[in-house]
Amino acid sequence: MLKTTYQLLTLFLLLLIAASCSKSKGPLAIFNKLSPHDTYAQRLKDNGFDHTAMGSAWLLNATQIVTKPLNINIPYKETGYFADDKVSSTALRFDAKRGQKLHITITKKPATNFAIYADLFEETGSQVPKLAASADTIGAVLDHEVKQTGRYILRLQPELLRAGEYTLTITAGPSLGFPVSASGKPRIGSFWGDGRDEGGRKHEGIDIFAPKRTPAIAAANGTVTGVTVNTLGGNVVFMRPENEDYTLYYAHLDVQNVGTGQTVGTGDTIGLVGNTGNARTTPPHLHFGIYTSGGAIDPLAFVDRNAKQPLPVTASLKYLNATVRTNIKGSKLYNLPSVSALAVNTLDLHTALTVHAATDGWYKVTLPDGQNGYISSKNVGDTGAIRTFTLKAEQALYNAPDSVNAARKKFISSGEKVSLLAAYRNYLLVDVNGETGWIEAK
Structure with a gap:
């Protein structure tokens, strides 16, 4: 019904x-x-x-x-x-x-x-x-x-x-x-914040090393906003990507291949890698920077x-949406799926858990009181009967381990046999003739 x-x-x-x-x-x-x-x-x-x-x-x-x-x-x-x-x-x-x-x-x-x-x-x-x-x-x-x-x-x-x-x-x-053609097998050799001028200033960009005259290319569709020469950067090009609030900066170019106001597409050649400006004594490379209205920002995440x-999911999927129990006393519940993370709870043997998802070798679980976290999949197992025992007195069967706020499903008569499946604090998860619920541990 x-x-x-x-x-x-x-x-x-x-x-x-x-x-x-x-x-x-x-x-x-x-x-x-x-x-x-x-x-x-x-x-x-x-x-x-x-x-x-x-x-x-x-x-x-x-x-x-x-x-x-x-x-x-x-x-x-x-x-x-x-x-x-x-x-x-x-x-x-x-x-x-x-x-x-x-x-x-x-x-x-x-x-x-x-x-x-x-x-x-x-x-x-x-x-x-x-x-x-x-x-x-x-x-x-x-x-x-x-x-x-x-x-x-x-x-x-x-x-x-x-x-x-x-x-x-x-x-x-x-x-x-x-921003540098793959033909030159480019590599990033200097990062944001590295010291410059014997510690007098910090590097405001990344240096991408490649053979001289390797194409430096547009990292997005956009417009060239400046083609100039300066003391530090030598031959430089500025370009503004479409619909963005920042400007890309290409420096130390051997040759500039674009003009101010020119529209470029992703992959178009902006110039050729060189070592002009204050890079005359270094191997050829592109200094690549990003500037906003607030100044320079680290460009690495933009091009990394x-x-x-x-990691692939290796924890078994058979427990998804299932109630399981810990099989090791002292199992840890973590706030991240990592043993180097913070342990937010230490669990007793046979603690009941509900599995919601699996990630790597971990389960994302909820305790009966609603606390969430991650537990190693090696520390959980089925909720088959641990043992069977006979009630010495009539007891209420609840839908949650909380005799004050949980709903009472029914009463179990004295002398009736129940199977113990798991536990939580002062409550036992039991099976009574195929019906599952919680009783107080007495």
């Missing part, structure tokens, strides 16, 4: 949302172009689902999850599962540098059965992070050029009453092309070709 009711609710919700017009009629749509996530949220409201338990929980979860993200380092990859009988989402926080281009992909199983809304937020110091980019998996990839060095939060939230497995990959690469790929 319950299953039939759930199926009817699912069908009703999906038909009603699908029947709503493609353009949201809510108040947000009057002034803003809504993100895919906000469009879906508005449809829920338009159809009255914000007044239902599941609909209101979905809307509340969307706001709350970004206030308690888990930390990761990029590149990053995880495989997870969203269940259709739960209101679920995930939020991941990471550092990114100005000049990087974030590349975020999500693949799903089944591929077309449900949508996952991806929203990238920038932490601004206020309680509400700023939306930086958004997409849904009906589309494809989310690419975002980082305009400000700082911390970013990625929220993934599936539509209601849909289930499926997903694989998320986040990588960061350069937002500009490399050494983009790393995430």
Whole structure:
């Protein structure tokens, strides 16, 4: 009966949302172009689902999850599962540098059965992070050029009453092309901040070494704004990329091949690598800099070709969306999937955990009290029966390890046999004739 009711609710919700017009009629749509996530949220409201338990929980979860993200380092990859009988989402926080281009992909199983809304937020110091980019998996990839060095939060939230497995990959690469032709096998030999003039000043750029007269090329589409000669840089060229608020600086050129006001495309020859200016006694190289209205900034992230790929997921996927237990006393729960990270909890043997995703050799898990973190996949196992025992007195069976706030599912009679599956603090997770729940440890 319950299953039939759930199926009817699912069908009703999906038909009603699908029947709503493609353009949201809510108040947000009057002034803003809504993100895919906000469009879906508005449809829920338009159809009255914000007044239902599941609909209101979905809307509340969307706001709350970004206030308690888990930390990761990029590149990053995880495989997870969203269940259709739960209101679920995930939020991941990471550092990114100005000049990087974030590349975020999500693949799903089944591929077309449900949508996952991806929203990238920038932490601004206020309680509400700023939306930086958004997409849904009906589309494809989310690419975002980082305009400000700082911390970013990625929220993934599936539509209601849909289930499926997903694989998320986040990588960061350069937002500009490399400014020296690959024909010269260029290498970066001096970096931002290196000492110059016996410590009298700092290097405001990077030096890219290549054979003399190797083409120095446009790192983006743009316009040449200056072709001059100066004491430090020798023959120099300035160019402004399209739709950007900074200028590229090419120095020590042997030859300048462009003129002021000229439009160039990515890969066009700006000049030829040399050692003019104060580089007369050094091997040929291009001094490459980036200038903003506030002065020079480190250009490395804009052109760094050494983009790393995430480690593959090696933790078993059989525990996704499952309750497991620790199999080693003293297992650590970490705030990052790394043994060098901060351990936020030390767990007892047989502690119950819910697995949401797998990354590298780690599981992203939640404790029964709601604490999130990462645990080594080697430290968890199935929740098969540890032992069977007989109750000496009648006990209540709860849906969570909390006799004060949890719902009581039923009473278990004195003398009835139960199977112990896991534990948490002063509670035991047990199986009673095929029904699972929590009892107080007495």
